[in-house]
Structure formats: C-alpha cells, structure tokens
Amino acid sequence: MTSTLAAGIPANNPVLNTLVFALFVAITLFVVYRASTRNSSTSDYYAAGSAFTGRQNGIALSGDFLSAASFLGIAGAIAIHGYDGFLYSIGFLVAWLVDLLLIAELLRNTGRFTVGDVLSFRMKQRPVRAAAATSTLVISLFYMLAQMAGAGGLVALLLNIHGKFGQALVIGGVGLVMVLYVLVGGMKGTTWVQIIKATILLLAGALITVFLFGKFGFSFSNLLSAAAEKSPLGEKLFEPGGSYGRSGVTKLDFVSLALALVLGLSSLPHLLMRFYTVPNARESRRSVVWAVVCMLVFYLCTLVIGFGAAALVGADEIKAAPGGENSAAPLLALHVGGTLLLGVISAVAFATILAVVAGLTLTASASFAHDVYANIFKRGKADPRDEVRVARITAIVVGLLAILGGILANGQNVAFLVALAFAVAASTNLSTLLYSLFWKRFNTTGTLWGIYGGLIACLVLVLFSPVVSGDPDSIVKGIDFHWFPLKNPGLVSIPFSFLCGFVGTFAGRSKADPAKHAEMEVRSLTGIGS
Known part of the structure; x- marks a missing residue:
C-alpha cells in the first residue's frame, strides 16, 4: 500500500486504526471479566447457565455467524464477481430458514452442552463421543482458518504491513486475545x-x-x-457465471457450494452449542427469529457495500491491495468516509474476527473437555472444576493451532474458506444427527461410519482438490497433485456420509434400543428432561 490508495483518497492512518481497535478490545475484555465472576460450574462455563433470553441469544447467534466471511469475504466476492458473490448470502439465509428452524429446537431439547450429547444419547457413549469430539475439533479448526486469514489480510491493509512475517505476528496477536476471551469469560x-x-x-x-x-x-x-461501468465484467456483473463460469465443472462446483452452505449450517457445533444458553424451547425458537432478522438486514447491506466497492474502488485496486478480495469493504470505507470511517470499519472487522474465533475456540475446548475428558476418560464422574480446567488448557492448544493454520491460509478468500468448513460440518454431523433423531433402527456402528466416513472423504477430497494445489490461488504454490476437480467437496462427501451411516447401520452387530429412541423422541419434541 502506498501513502495513498487512490488519487484524492486520504492516507491510511495505522495509529488511528490501532487505537480504535484497542478501545474495542479494552471494553470487551472488561465486559468479559465482569461476566466471568459467576463462572462457578460447567453449566456456567459451557452454557452461561442457560440464562440468556431469546432476543439476547438471537443477536449473539447473528454475531457468532456474521464472521469475517460475511463482512469481508462476501463484500469482496460481490465487488469482484457480482451475482455469484451474493450467492453466499442467499445460501446462508436459506440455510437458517430451512435447517435451524426445523431441527435446532430438537437438538436443544435433546442435548445439554455439545453435539456429542445428542449423538450419544441412545448409542454407546465412549466411541460416539470420541467421534463427535473429533468432528467438532476439525470443523472448528477449518472455520478458524477463515477468520485468521481475514485477520491477516485486514492487518496488512490497516497497518501497512506487507511482509508475511509481520502479518504472521499480528495473526498471532489476534489469536492470543481470542484465547484470553475464552479463558476468562467462558460462554457468558x-x-x-x-x-x-x-x-x-x-x-x-x-x-x-x-x-x-x-x-x-x-x-x-x-x-x-x-x-457495471467500472467493473471488467460490465453488465455481466449482474448475471450468473462471474465466478463459476458456465462450463460443466464450474457448474458442478457451484452446486457443491450451494449444497454445503444450505446443509452445513445446521451441523456447525459452535452454533448448535449456543442454543443451550436459553432456558427452554420457546426461547430457542425466538433466538432463530432474531438471528434471521439481524442477518437479513446485514446481508442486504453487504449487497450494497459490494456493488458500492465495485463502483467506487474498482476490481483492479481491490485485487492489488494487501488482502485481495477481503480488502473491498475497508477500501470502500476509505473512499467514502476517509480515515475515520476506515478506522471504525476496521475495528468492526477486527471485532468480528475476534468474537467468532472466541466462540469457535470455546466450542472446541468444551467438546474435548466434556465429551473426551469427562465422559470417556472419567466415565462421567469428572470433578466440574477439573473439567473446566481441561477446557481452558484445550482452548490454548486450539488457539495455537488456529494461529498456525491462519498463517498458512493467509491471502485466501475467507468466504470460500468458510464454505469448506460448512462442507466438513455437513459431511460429518448432518447425516448422523438426522438419523439419530428420526431413524429408529440407527445404531452405534452407523453413527461411527457416518461421522468418520464423511470426515475422511471430505478431507481427502479437499487435499487433492484445486484448493491445495494446481491453481494460481492454491495454498501450495508451484506443485500440482490434485485429481478431484471441484473446489468444494460437498456434492460428493455429504451423500457419501449418508450412505456410510445407512450401510453401517445394517453392517453393525450393535442393535438399536427402542426404549432409548422413544425417550429421545419425546424429549426432542417436548423438552421434558432437558
């Protein structure tokens, strides 16, 4: 970045940007510290004592979901690709309306803290909880990659840091603050x-x-x-094909993306866990309504912001800026309102990254401590204080892994990386959650086959896809070992997970317990015993 980003645009002010961001961190750390004084049990640490109202939880849900992908990635995708970029917003909204309105309440009534509570309700506890914890950790790490990549690009733009080493240091700083939120404040x-x-x-x-x-x-x-006048695509900016083209492979890639977005949302552990922070099913339903309203308003704003960036900033300047497509919204703020508005928008983007990664870290650490430590190692007899201590240690480890992954993924479009996390979530959790809730014959073997089969298929397809090698924007440069043509594996891995769960149910020797299925059905529909 030069002293000015465009003719007539005021110079970027790294000092102001840093001060605004530091003010936000100071205020939120104070709030976290005050909230932490009542973290006296596992219920307080994992689920905030189920003390939040539907309105509060709905706003928090939108805050948990409106990540760097929504604010930076989607705005940049719309500015560069037009119509195809807005498909991310449409996919997210449809996912909320279809998935969470249908099954969120059932999951909230059945479980207590984690996805593992639901999946293991009528299965053998230890192997199923281990599988659920594994999928939760992998999904959370994939999602964190997107947020950390957004942090790297944003810092490069705001603080005028071009070097990879400097960006890596700041990604590390963001990660440490995020871990501090979790260690001190817990879910509350x-x-x-x-x-x-x-x-x-x-x-x-x-x-x-x-x-x-x-x-x-x-x-x-x-x-x-x-x-349209400033975009290289012209009027085609408003037509399908700006990003995915019109060939057979790119059309399949779009279908795979849409499938992952719509089906992955209901399988994201950090969102499902948030439904345990409300006291009953009625407040759970209110949470979804409030979240959908907040996100609808925001995505309409991103539509305007994206096309506004295309009109005032231009695709060439966005692509040339540190952070690439992810720089569209901050650059637009600089063009529209100068240095002050850039500082405000930058602080908001930083806050977005910090808050979402904190939620992901809490979910990953809670899953390991509750499912693995308390219910596998201690067989359900863990001391609550020890369980919370293990959760905090896990948060530190997960935070370090997220920092390393974010450094590697720095420069990738964050909306695209989130779509990969959605594909992993739908490939591991969706089939087993639906089978557990609605299929009486489903058993432990089917659960394990569904989780591990979908997870392995998804990871293998991503590893040998253009995401990792073979494309100019791949993570690994200069090497081509990809054989799977799609960038998002959802079209293959999601149906494969359902198939694995189905075949595993009939192949396994373990039999389903009709009494536990009846209990789960009553509990999921009524909330009795939750």
Missing part, C-alpha cells in the same frame, strides 16, 4: 462479546450503506450502473 463472557459485536456490525453496515446511497442520489439503479 463470549456471548456478551457477540452481542456487542453484532450490534456494532449492524450499525456499521447500515452507516456505510446510507453513505453509499447518498453518493448516488439514494438510487440503487445509479449505484448498479456505476458498478
């Missing part, structure tokens, strides 16, 4: 951070949207015309 503190972050994110999105409309005479048509 993390939830309040999510609420604050979601409120600020919505206000910032609305603010920049109003500024944009003002520049174009409050006419969306004028904005679209300016975007």
